[in-house]
Amino acid sequence: QVHLxxxxxxxxxTGGSLRLSCAASGRIFxxxxxxxFRQAPGKEREFVAAISWSGGTTYYADSLKGRFTLxxxxxKNTVYLQMNSLKPEDTAVYYCAxxxxxxxxxxxxxxxxxxxxQGTQVxxxx
Numbered sequence: 001q002v003h004l005x006x007x008x009x010x011x012x013x014t015g016g017s018l019r020l021s022c023a024a025s026g027r028i029f030x031x032x033x034x035x036x037f038r039q040a041p042g043k044e045r046e047f048v049a050a051i052s053w054s055g056g057t058t059y060y061a062d063s064l065k066g067r068f069t070l071x072x073x074x075x076k077n078t079v080y081l082q083m084n085s086l087k088p089e090d091t092a093v094y095y096c097a098x099x100x101x102x103x104x105x106x107x108x109x110x111x112x113x114x115x116x117x118q119g120t121q122v123x124x125x126x
Contacts, residue, residue, distance in 0.1 A: 002026045002098050002115040009094060009120030012086055016124070020081040022096030022117055028053070030114075031098030034079045036070065037110055038092035038122075047108035048094070051079060059107050086124045093119040 008020040022034065035050035049060045049070040058070045069082040079096060097113035106112045 002028060002031050004096050004098060004115055004117035006094070006096050006117035006120045009122045011123045011125065014087060014124055014126045016086050017082070017084045018086065018122060020083070020094055020096075020120060020122075022079045022081075024077045024079070024098060028077055028098075030100055033099055033101040033107060033113075034072070035097045035099070035107060035110075035113060036079075036081050036094060037097060038090075038094045039119075040089075040092040043092075045095070045110050046092075047110070049081060050107035057104075059104060061108070083122070086122075088124045088126050091122060091124050093121050095119045 003025045005023045012018050033050055033052050036048040037045045038048050039045045047061050049068055051058045051070045051072055067085045072079045096117040098115040099113035101107060101112050
């Protein structure tokens with residue numbers, strides 16, 4: 001079992017920044033990939049970014065490249081999502097997830113993740 005705790009959401013003005021954290025505990029070795037997803041009201045869950053614990057390779061949704069940066073601290077078992085130049089359309093509940101995924105083409109598929117954090121609300125106002 002992997003337990004994920006998400007923190008760092010909040011209210012921010014357009015153009016501002018937020019950093020989300022996802023701290024993992026438990027059988028972390030069973031989840032080689034950590035991903036971030038978001039879900040806005042009335043919309044499907046959307047892939048944001050993913051990172052592997054080992055190599056640190058990062059993957060981003062094309063629409064978010066350049067504004068969002070994913071990093072990890074293996075010593076703390078924590079993954080960070082730095083979000084810059086935020087827009088009102090970034091408003092959503094953000095979730096982190098972990099899973100044993102070995103094909104990078106599956107990183108954006110929420111069904112491939114076994115463990116999910118509780119989600120944190122990010123609201124961007126203009």
